[in-house]
Amino acid sequence: MPIKQQSDIKIWKRRSGKRQLGIWFGQFIGVAIFVYCWQLVSENTIWMFVADAPRQAVDMMERMVPPKWSYMSNLWRPIWDTITIATLGTLMAVVFAFPIAFLAARNTTPSSVFVRPVALFIIVASRSINSLLWALMLVTILGPGVFAGVLAIGFRSIGFCAKLLYEAIEEIDEAQVEAVTATGASGAQILNYGIVPQILPAFAGISVFRWDINIRESAILGLVGAGGIGLQLSSSIDTVTWTQVSVILLVILVTVVASEWVSAKVRHAII
Amino acid sequence: MSASRSWKRPPIIERPLLRWGLTTGGVLFLVLSIGTMEVNWERVAAGVPRAERFIASFFPPDFTSKSTDIWAGIIESLWMTVVSTVIGILLSIPVGLGATRNLSPRYVYLISRGILAVSRTFPEIIVALFAVKLFGFGPFAGIIALSIGSIGFYGKLLAEDIEDMDPVQAEAVKATGASWFQWLNYSVQPQVMPRMIGLAMYRFDINFRESAVLGIVGAGGIGATLITSFDRYEFSSSAAILLIIIGIVMVVEYSSGFIRKWVQ
Numbered sequence: 279m280p281i282k283q284q285s286d287i288k289i290w291k292r293r294s295g296k297r298q299l300g301i302w303f304g305q306f307i308g309v310a311i312f313v314y315c316w317q318l319v320s321e322n323t324i325w326m327f328v329a330d331a332p333r334q335a336v337d338m339m340e341r342m343v344p345p346k347w348s349y350m351s352n353l354w355r356p357i358w359d360t361i362t363i364a365t366l367g368t369l370m371a372v373v374f375a376f377p378i379a380f381l382a383a384r385n386t387t388p389s390s391v392f393v394r395p396v397a398l399f400i401i402v403a404s405r406s407i408n409s410l411l412w413a414l415m416l417v418t419i420l421g422p423g424v425f426a427g428v429l430a431i432g433f434r435s436i437g438f439c440a441k442l443l444y445e446a447i448e449e450i451d452e453a454q455v456e457a458v459t460a461t462g463a464s465g466a467q468i469l470n471y472g473i474v475p476q477i478l479p480a481f482a483g484i485s486v487f488r489w490d491i492n493i494r495e496s497a498i499l500g501l502v503g504a505g506g507i508g509l510q511l512s513s514s515i516d517t518v519t520w521t522q523v524s525v526i527l528l529v530i531l532v533t534v535v536a537s538e539w540v541s542a543k544v545r546h547a548i549i
Numbered sequence: 550m551s552a553s554r555s556w557k558r559p560p561i562i563e564r565p566l567l568r569w570g571l572t573t574g575g576v577l578f579l580v581l582s583i584g585t586m587e588v589n590w591e592r593v594a595a596g597v598p599r600a601e602r603f604i605a606s607f608f609p610p611d612f613t614s615k616s617t618d619i620w621a622g623i624i625e626s627l628w629m630t631v632v633s634t635v636i637g638i639l640l641s642i643p644v645g646l647g648a649t650r651n652l653s654p655r656y657v658y659l660i661s662r663g664i665l666a667v668s669r670t671f672p673e674i675i676v677a678l679f680a681v682k683l684f685g686f687g688p689f690a691g692i693i694a695l696s697i698g699s700i701g702f703y704g705k706l707l708a709e710d711i712e713d714m715d716p717v718q719a720e721a722v723k724a725t726g727a728s729w730f731q732w733l734n735y736s737v738q739p740q741v742m743p744r745m746i747g748l749a750m751y752r753f754d755i756n757f758r759e760s761a762v763l764g765i766v767g768a769g770g771i772g773a774t775l776i777t778s779f780d781r782y783e784f785s786s787s788a789a790i791l792l793i794i795i796g797i798v799m800v801v802e803y804s805s806g807f808i809r810k811w812v813q
Contacts, residue, residue: 292735312635315628319692322625322769327685334683362582369579406798407791410674410762414779415787419600421592428586471558478561498674501765515678527671534670 338520345528346521353510353529359424360506360533363499364492367431372485374432375439382440383447386473397440404437409495413504422503430504431492438491439484446480447473483545490541497530603784610792611785615778619790622774623797625688626760629770633692633760634753637699644700645707652711652737665708668701673759677768688769695756695763702755706748707741714740743809750805754798761794 280294293301380386382397413430420426450473458472500508507526514522562568612619647653647661677694684690714737722736764772771790778786 311631315631318625318628319632319689322687323689324685324687327683328689331683338679338682358582358585362586365578366582366586402799402802403795406758406795408758408762410765411775411791414765414776415603418779418782419596419603421589421596423589424586425588425593475558482561494672498672501674501678511675512678515682527675530675531670 341520342524344521345524346519347525349522349525350529353507353526356500356505356507356510357529357533359427360496361493363424363427363431363496363504363506364489364537366428367496368435368485368489368492370428370432371435371439371488372481374436375443376481378436378440379443379447380469383444385450385452386447386469397444401437401440401444404433404435405441406437407434409434409492410498410502413499414502417503422505424505427496427499427504427506430499431496434495435488435492439488442484443477443481446477446484450476479548482548486541486544486548490537493537494534497533603788606784607788607792609785610789611783612789615774615783615786615789618774618777619771619786619793622764622771622790623793626757626770626772627797629688629691629695629760629763630753630757633695634699634749634756636692637696637752637756638703638749640696641700641702641704641707645704646711646733648704648708649711651716661704661708665701665704668697669705670701673698674762674766677763678766681767686767686769691760691763691768691770694768695759698759699752699756703748703752707745710741710744711737747805747809750801750808754801754805757801758794758798 280291282289282291291298378397378400381388381393382401384390384394387394387397409430412433413426416426416429416433420429454476455468455472458468463471496506496508498506498508498511500506500510501512503509507530511523511526511530514520514526560568562571644661644664647657648665650658653661673694676697677690680690680693684693718740719732719736722732727735760770760772761775762772764770764774764776767773771794775787775790778784778790
């Protein structure tokens with residue numbers, strides 16, 4: 279414990295002088311970087327628009343009420359599509375993530391020199407590319423529609439599910455695996471009876487968690503033409519029909535809250 | 550007695566009614582959703598050569614012909630990420646403190662939780678859509694969207710972490726007669742700091758990834774460059790940009806691991 283001696287009184291200090299200096303230096307660098315970046319922001323912003331924004335915001339809000347409830351009848355299909363995209367996408371991701379996770383986990387990978395890096399690269403690549411970017415690519419290739427959305431959500435979620443799953447596989451209890459091995463089980467049987475039962479709760483939890491996220495993501499895929507309610511949102515904003523926009527936002531809000539509730543319930547039941 | 554006694558593993562859901570109910574429900578939903586999904590297979594088939602061209606353009610990606618645009622876009626994305634992460638976290642600290650049951654009065658708690666819930670519900674891109682309407686095209690709208698997203702994310706996790714902290718330490722510091730700020734600084738902050746620094750890095754990572762798509766709605770960043778290259782079917786430039794994004798995300802992820810270890 280660093281203590282500073284001042285004539286006769288001992289004063290407690292949280293850190294030693296050197297360490298405190300180091301922290302100050304780090305903070306100074308951080309502030310300098312932020313100030314520099316803020317300067318760049320300032321150069322690229324038309325402050326007149328920003329100053330005008332509060333008035334614009336109030337104006338926009340006023341135009342949003344009352345919501346045009348009759349527009350709901352056009353929304354049931356997009357809502358269904360959104361849920362379809364999220365669910366089928368999650369399903370696809372889970373099916374692919376399962377084997378990839380086994381290839382990526384340190385204790386189950388067939389080869390840590392050749393197979394594991396490939397699996398890890400698939401995971402990182404899938405995770406780094408936002409589902410909107412996946413959708414953008416797939417719409418260019420497959421044409422607009424729900425199908426592209428499902429694939430986009432699927433590709434994006436493979437990495438997420440596989441990452442969490444392989445971490446779960448690496449944390450399993452080896453004693454159980456050993457016990458199953460001792461009965462003379464084959465490789466596949468060890469997997470089936472020794473490892474899978476241990477990760478099944480985590481697996482279910484991860485899938486539901488991702489499904490919840492995917493509901494949110496599939497609500498915006500329409501912006502690039504991959505189906506779902508985002509299509510209605512962007513066209514309503516483009517045609518400045520704010521009363522429709524408010525209905526859509528409320529629908530998204532309700533869907534997201536409902537999916538979050540379902541996911542929390544299911545995860546609670548599992549764990 | 551019987552020679553054919555065999556063990557069966559227990560089902561995951563024990564109540565048979567619930568089990569079969571969920572299974573039928575799941576299958577029914579699958580049939581319905583696949584049935585209503587209209588796939589235009591002719592269009593998909595027509596896309597195959599384009600897909601081949603797209604995949605082929607990764608070998609090799611074209612880093613050079615659009616290098617100034619790509620470079621400018623990456624740099625823009627990076628400073629957008631820095632500014633929005635810092636602003637988002639700074640704003641999320643008071644909100645997060647307010648959203649803790651053990652620190653703040655009931656009405657502050659409810660208001661703060663409300664702010665967090667709203668800012669977490671809407672994806673960044675929808676917020677960006679509105680920000681572009683309000684602030685005009687450009688990175689500022691993107692920064693607003695990312696900051697709002699960061700508040701919801703960081704504030705919620707901060708609040709949860711503070712609620713989970715060890716109350717004994719907090720009480721000990723309070724017993725020395727510390728003022729409220731001293732109390733925060735010496736008992737609460739050291740307990741949550743290591744995890745929070747890790748989460749700040751994680752949010753930085755998320756913000757960078759998000760900044761890559763904000764360009765779709767005109768909110769600046771590398772996304773704009775990417776969209777342009779897509780629209781012009783310059784797939785080898787798109788491939789280069791995608792690879793750069795993956796590379797930066799990997800670097801941030803690894804360095805965040807190191808920083809977290811160093812902090813703890």
